[in-house]
Amino acid sequence: MAHHCYFNGKIGSVEQASVYITDLGLLRGYGLFDYFRTYNGRPFQWDWYWERYERSARLLRLPNPIQKGEAYKVVMQLIEKSGLGDCAIRFILTGGYSADSVSSTSPNLLIISEDIHPVKPEEYLTGIKVIAYDFVRDLPEVKSTDYKHFMILQQDIKAAKASDVLFHKNGYISELSRSNVFIFKGDTLITPDTDILKGITRRTTLALAEGHFKIEERGITFTELLEADEVFTTSTTKRVLPITRVDDHVLGSGKIGEKTQFLLDLINEKVKNW
Amino acid sequence: MAHHCYFNGKIGSVEQASVYITDLGLLRGYGLFDYFRTYNGRPFQWDWYWERYERSARLLRLPNPIQKGEAYKVVMQLIEKSGLGDCAIRFILTGGYSADSVSSTSPNLLIISEDIHPVKPEEYLTGIKVIAYDFVRDLPEVKSTDYKHFMILQQDIKAAKASDVLFHKNGYISELSRSNVFIFKGDTLITPDTDILKGITRRTTLALAEGHFKIEERGITFTELLEADEVFTTSTTKRVLPITRVDDHVLGSGKIGEKTQFLLDLINEKVKNW
Structure with a gap:
């Protein structure tokens, strides 16, 4: 459980790792985040995560200071040093240090090993509650x-005894704060395709569902979500997790649905043998 | 020109100041920013800045760890240590350190003295160019x-030989990246009142303009801006600065207008005697 941080070429204890206060991630919110986990000591879907990391860097116009092979070596060193079969890895790439709080010559890259904060096992049966919030990222x-x-809403989430927030705007839902949303209508699996971060577990789930269900990637109205047979969310740490309450509305049967359970079993099987 | 940073109770050299990487400002973009400058060694409009700082903290639900009187003492110490009559002061208040990258027990407050990066004197005559960008904060x-x-757009701003970006959405303009916008139509001074940060120099300018011009705080369409007699921006470091180009459009006479000059003279007079 000793975690470490790679920072611009060096690996040290995570508790000691620090950045100077002129970092543009801190001063200007100019930073990229990515996050994945290992199963059996191996990074899950590394190629897909790397692809997304590079894409985010390009869209944020942050120069990427590390090649894929080198990054993989760092990740494997961090996993080994953690002493854990399963741990999480966080990438943070910021605009770097800046003398005038705007311009910078080189980015700062942090790669951090962390504990995984798993979902409580009973939530895979009962599902989670989310609060609705009028917003699109x-x-x-x-x-x-x-x-x-998400940080501002922490108090509201706790007060509502909820686990997360569901973003919706102009009648359409998009995503939770850190995970994607799927619904089942009969045998059709539907998930939004715009105004979302395309999660790696979303992609994994779509691949696993193929051949089993009809799949639609398209806008989902809030009403459609409330009337869906089953609703679930996907993320690195949640895998396939039922959503059974939105504010005071009960979704579907109020517990995990049959088809959600089927997909959860498929993904559990996949990660077991990763 | 030696600058310092107050961090949770202690003052040290700004070059040495750092935060641990578990800071929620860095990890989650969960941070407040405020910024003001001194004239003749005195913080300009301190009461108004403090009011805004407290308001931002409340809206971001960040607990404010310092009282106004104590903060003023820190600011005066930083100014004295800088050895400069005129310097800038930056407040950064973040969610604090977090073991799980979500929850935190106490915020981190940084108060930093900095050099002022003044506008080039000739820009008060020629005005600045901005690029238009479809966005609302x-x-x-x-x-x-x-x-x-603003950080992502740095390359575009430079490529266009512009100084800043003008945000507009659904036909209405709002603000530049870090400053407010005003236009003159005849003797009427107009500035947006929604979708903006209400700047302290905006407030100062409105107070100075009173009695001299008809004043309207209301939405301004993009077209109205392009057809205005004079356009200018206001901020702590810019004071009253003409905008004379938006992309390829020339605004007004293409140089500082008479009424903008009048307001610039008023604010220059005010700060001279601050």
């Missing part, structure tokens, strides 16, 4: 460090 | 650390 297709709305 | 009324769009 700025640059939704980019995984930036901008989670301020 | 998220939580515009809060001065957060979220400047990622």
Whole structure:
């Protein structure tokens, strides 16, 4: 459980790692975030995560200071040093240090090993509650460090005994704060395709569902979500997790649905043998 | 020109100041920003800045760890240590350190003395060029650390030989990246009142203009801006600065207008005697 941080070429203890206060991630919110986990000591879907990391860097116009092979070596060193079969890895790439709080000559890259904060096992049966929030993320297709709305809403989420927030805007839902949303209508699996971050577990789930269900990637109205047979969310740490309450509305049967369970079993099988 | 940073109770050299990488400002973009300058060694409009700082903290739900009187003492110490009559002071308040990258027990407050980066004197005559960008800030009324769009657009601003970016959405303009916008139509001074951060220099300018011009705080369409007699921007470091180009459009006479000059003279007079 000793975690470490790679910072611009060096690996040290995560507790000691620091950045100077002129970092543009801190001063200007100018930073990229990515996050994945290992199963059996191996990074899950590394190629897909790397692809997304590079895409986010390009869209944020942050120069990427590390090649894929080198990054993989760092990740494997961090996993080994953690002493854990399963750990999480966080990438943070910022605009770097700046003398005038705007311009910078080189980015700062942090790669951090962390504990995984798993979902409580009973939530895979009962599902989670989310609160609805009228909002769509700025640059939704980019995984930036901008989670301020989720942070601001912490008190509301706790007060409602909920686990997360569901973003919706102009009658359409998009995503939770850090995960994607799917619904089942009969045998059709539907998930939004715009105004979202295209999660790696979303992609994994779509691949697993193929051949089993009819699949639609398209806008989902809030009403459609409320009337869906089953609703679930996907993320690196949640895998396939039922959503059974939105504010005071009960979704579907109020517990995990049969088809959600089927997909959860498929993904559990996949990661077991990763 | 030696600058310093107050960090949770201690003052040290700004070059040495750092935060641990578990800071939520860095990891989650969860941070407040405020900024003011001194004239003749005295913080300009301190009461108004403090009011805004407290308001931003409240809206971001960040607990404010310092009282006004104590903060003023820190600011005066930083000014004295800088050895400069005129310097800038930056407040950064973040969500604090977090073990799970979400929850935190106490915020981190940084108060930093900095050099002022003044506008080039000739720009008060020629005015500046801005590029138009279809966007409205998220939580515009809060001065957060979220400047990622401005950072992403740096290359475009430079390529266009412009100084800044003008945000507009659905036909209405709002603000530049870090400053407010005013236009003159005849003897009427107009400035947007929604989707903006209400700047302290905006407030100062409105107070100075009273009695001299008819004043309207209301939405301004993009077309209205392009057809205005005079356009200018206001900020702590810019004071009253003409805008004379938006992309390829020349605004007004293409140089500082008579009424803008009048307001610039008024504010220059005010700060001279501050």
